[in-house]
Amino acid sequence: xxxxxxxxxxxxxxxxxxxxxxxxxxxxxxxxxxxxxxxxxxxxxxxxxxxxxxxxxxxxxxxxxxxxxxxxxxxxxxxxxxxxxxxxxxxxxxxxxxxxxxxxxxxxxxxxxxxxxxxxxxxxxxxxxxxxxxxxxxxxxxxxxxxxxxxxxxxxxxxxxxxxxxxxxxxxxxxxxxxxxxxxxxxxxxxxxxxxxxxxxxxxxxxxxxxxxxxxxxxxxxxxxxxxxxxxxxxxxxxxxxxxxxxxxxxxxxxxxxxxxxxxxxxxxxxxxxx
Amino acid sequence: xxxxxxxxxxxxxxxxxxxxxxxxxxxxxxxxxxxxxxxxxxxxxxxxxxxxxxxxxxxxxxxxxxxxxxxxxxxxxxxxxxxxxxxxxxxxxxxxxxxxxxxxxxxxxxxxxxxxxxxxxxxxxxxxxxxxxxxxxxxxxxxxxxxxxxxxxxxxxxxxxxxxxxxxxxxxxxxxxxxxxxxxxxxxxxxxxxxxxxxxxxxxxxxxxxxxxxxxxxxxxxxxxxxxxxxxxxxxxxxxxxxxxxxxxxxxxxxxxxxxxxxxxxxxxxx
Numbered sequence: 120x121x122x123x124x125x126x127x128x129x130x131x132x133x134x135x136x137x138x139x140x141x142x143x144x145x146x147x148x149x150x151x152x153x154x155x156x157x158x159x160x161x162x163x164x165x166x167x168x169x170x171x172x173x174x175x176x177x178x179x180x181x182x183x184x185x186x187x188x189x190x191x192x193x194x195x196x197x198x199x200x201x202x203x204x205x206x207x208x209x210x211x212x213x214x215x216x217x218x219x220x221x222x223x224x225x226x227x228x229x230x231x232x233x234x235x236x237x238x239x240x241x242x243x244x245x246x247x248x249x250x251x252x253x254x255x256x257x258x259x260x261x262x263x264x265x266x267x268x269x270x271x272x273x274x275x276x277x278x279x280x281x282x283x284x285x286x287x288x289x290x291x292x293x294x295x296x297x298x299x300x301x302x303x304x305x306x307x308x309x310x311x312x313x314x315x316x317x318x319x320x321x322x323x324x325x326x327x328x329x330x331x332x333x334x335x336x337x338x339x340x341x342x343x344x345x346x347x348x349x350x351x352x353x354x355x356x357x358x359x360x361x362x363x364x365x366x367x368x369x370x371x372x373x374x375x376x377x378x379x380x381x382x383x384x385x386x387x388x389x390x391x392x393x394x
Numbered sequence: 395x396x397x398x399x400x401x402x403x404x405x406x407x408x409x410x411x412x413x414x415x416x417x418x419x420x421x422x423x424x425x426x427x428x429x430x431x432x433x434x435x436x437x438x439x440x441x442x443x444x445x446x447x448x449x450x451x452x453x454x455x456x457x458x459x460x461x462x463x464x465x466x467x468x469x470x471x472x473x474x475x476x477x478x479x480x481x482x483x484x485x486x487x488x489x490x491x492x493x494x495x496x497x498x499x500x501x502x503x504x505x506x507x508x509x510x511x512x513x514x515x516x517x518x519x520x521x522x523x524x525x526x527x528x529x530x531x532x533x534x535x536x537x538x539x540x541x542x543x544x545x546x547x548x549x550x551x552x553x554x555x556x557x558x559x560x561x562x563x564x565x566x567x568x569x570x571x572x573x574x575x576x577x578x579x580x581x582x583x584x585x586x587x588x589x590x591x592x593x594x595x596x597x598x599x600x601x602x603x604x605x606x607x608x609x610x611x612x613x614x615x616x617x618x619x620x621x622x623x624x625x626x627x628x629x630x631x632x633x634x635x636x637x638x639x640x641x642x643x644x645x646x647x648x649x650x651x652x653x654x655x656x657x658x659x660x661x662x663x664x665x
Binding site (some may be wrong): 155269270271272273274276277279280281283284285286287288289290331334335336337338340 | 480482490494496504512
């Protein structure tokens with residue numbers, strides 16, 4: 120038990136642990152829709168656009184989150200607009216829009232080489248990088264995500280499963296998609312310092328696909344994915360502390376381990392049940 | 395679902411299209427199309443592939459724009475129709491069968507029009523689902539995943555989703571495709587029963603024999619209405635050739651119409 124309690128004496132670890140659990144839960148929750156809407160690549164893209172925005176914001180003396188939010192939201196809106204008429208597919212739109220925004224960030228970094236250390240946490244996640252402001256922002260984003268999913272649960276489920284029938288039933292599917300893109304952007308940006316740009320996509324996808332293997336019910340998938348995301352965040356953070364490696368890597372590796380376990384155990388369970 | 399007798403809304407048509415034009419830029423699919431379907435009709439739209447059947451349904455549901463003309467459903471302009479007026483059953487081929495939903499969750503989607511926003515089902519909603527599932531013979535598989543049930547049960551589950559909001563007009567896109575002949579009969583009989591209760595039903599299909607034997611009204615469609623009426627009157631060589639452009643034989647056998655394509659097939663000689 121000591122190895123579990125020992126890190127808790129440090130302020131930075133307590134903050135990081137709460138942040139990782141919240142970010143993991145939010146990622147797990149929103150990841151269900153990301154996976155089922157075929158948007159798995161969007162988390163990866165938005166995080167890159169956000170980091171481009173953060174760099175641009177830095178050059179304009181803006182807060183990290185302000186720049187990341189501005190660019191992330193712009194990317195989400197542009198992707199929505201481009202894909203509206205179905206001529207350009209989602210993956211292509213994500214590929215061009217978010218990469219261009221990331222490229223802008225990289226171009227600025229290469230021109231002005233004096234702020235590299237500020238973005239290391241944002242690239243791979245760092246438990247030392249979570250301060251009280253980060254924690255407040257993560258808390259607010261988690262709350263916004265929970266409230267939005269709670270009140271839009273039926274509309275989101277229906278429009279994710281069958282957009283045409285949802286439209287006929289009176290759901291404003293375009294507005295739902297836009298709202299979803301906005302909360303997804305907020306979630307991605309809020310998790311940047313814990314998970315890191317390069318790892319965000321996996322924290323959205325891994326809990327959701329693990330939950331999908333476990334259950335065939337949507338409501339259960341939502342619950343399992345949220346719990347798995349939060350659990351992965353917690354264990355990943357401990358592993359990050361114990362092995363002294365970037366928190367994003369340990370969270371992603373642990374959630375991938377859970378996925379592999381589910382992938383292995385489920386067929387065995389089925390086999391046993393059928394015998 | 396209540397039987398509808400002498401309701402005031404019967405004074406206007408279920409569907410009224412006046413001189414509408416629509417298409418996919420830069421092409422025009424229909425030009426000055428007019429069509430009126432009275433309330434209480436059970437009609438099938440038949441026609442060749444890419445003749446605009448699905449586009450017509452999409453126009454009626456406000457999912458495809460018209461470039462000119464007026465479209466009304468249940469006396470309301472298309473695009474401004476109150477939720478719950480239309481029940482829609484999509485082509486089952488367009489459904490993602492690996493999506494994690496149970497039959498109960500699929501049917502519950504149709505309850506969106508109730509206006510309840512809480513994620514979980516109210517007791518009354520659960521009762522509604524069970525009652526309808528019982529009626530459509532899917533109550534035993536309510537907790538099952540949609541992939542784990544038969545084709546007929548799937549069709550009935552989606553029908554239940556469309557019916558749970560008590561729609562006035564039921565629109566089905568090819569409900570008989572991909573199911574065996576027995577299931578096809580079951581579905582069409584079920585639709586016929588629903589029609590007897592007062593629901594206007596409009597469906598598209600490629601199965602002319604099913605239309606001839608089960609539907610009281612048929613609309614032959616090919617980028618416009620070629621003809622409409624009772625199958626016995628409409629399924630003539632002339633009309634079907636005009637609709638499909640091929641050689642079609644119509645045989646009357648013991649009061650039933652049998653329709654077959656008589657274009658000669660070219661087989662490869664196995665030797």
